[in-house]
Amino acid sequence: MAIQHAYLAGPEVFLPNAAEIGRAKKRLCEQYGVAGVFPLDTVLKGQGRELGLAISAANEQLMRGSHFIIANMTPFRGPSTDVGTAYEMGFARALGLPVFAYTNDPTRFEQRTQQFLSRLGELDPDGTDAHHMSIEAFELSDNLMLAGALTEQDYEPTHGQAELVHRFVDLHAFERCLARAANHLQVK
């Protein structure tokens, strides 16, 4: 079988050492017989709006050339997955690519959302938010569209328990997810 390419989605692209994390993820992929594809792999020039849109187009192209996706669903600036990663999960799913995922926050979505709203002072006593909008309570790891994307493989994302300060750089859960994906897809 030709080598499988895994698109490595996640908010670590925003880290100051994003390229280093990308290389570390790719080295792990190699150990499992997978070719890791990192969103920063395409070298692009330009700035501002033009550069942002070029990155978007390049990432879609990288996904179209990949065989599956491993998404880092560690909550990013709120109770949920990074929206760029969520977009990519939907994109990969509609392309028919298997969607694997991990998160370094093992708490349920309902609990995270409550904690988040509470911190902002926006948790209403009736259990809704400041706009009276309900909190999803389906015993899932994140928004049901994201959780649903994972059902065909193994139901739940791989859970890590990295300390808060390490949650975007700790790759233990990533490696376990990768191992599971490689095994599931019988890469080796």
Add this chain to the structure above:
Amino acid sequence: MAIQHAYLAGPEVFLPNAAEIGRAKKRLCEQYGVAGVFPLDTVLKGQGRELGLAISAANEQLMRGSHFIIANMTPFRGPSTDVGTAYEMGFARALGLPVFAYTNDPTRFEQRTQQFLSRLGELDPDGTDAHHMSIEAFELSDNLMLAGALTEQDYEPTHGQAELVHRFVDLHAFERCLARAANHLQVK
């Protein structure tokens, strides 16, 4: 031409009067010669995890049967679009459906993210967050993957300026986006 179906993505499904908002959106769609498809259109039974996953599967099915998507990108519980909506934008995009969008918050993503982090006390003086992760500054309306999905149509989402308290129920920007989409797709 057969009537065009528009999948109406957005966090208004979490409103207490979600069904009413869905009906209002569909009535507007009718006026523009479009058949609106609302995420709550499929009647489902069950509870908890089972129900959440059934809704996910039903929504993917509704998107597969639609001709384009109108996404409500009004920031939801954070500086960005609702993650379920982001997922659906990616899904629709990979299916090849035109992706239209509107938002009732006209501020730029960079500014919203700074305000959000500042409110949480997580905006570092160097302009990054508590994890030293950078803030996207591409002069776009949201994360570059989402903004990129809109470039093929009209570049920017339709901007409304609803008061904060009305931002999830005010349909003026939705209607303008719908009119633009109908015109673009030459529905009438």
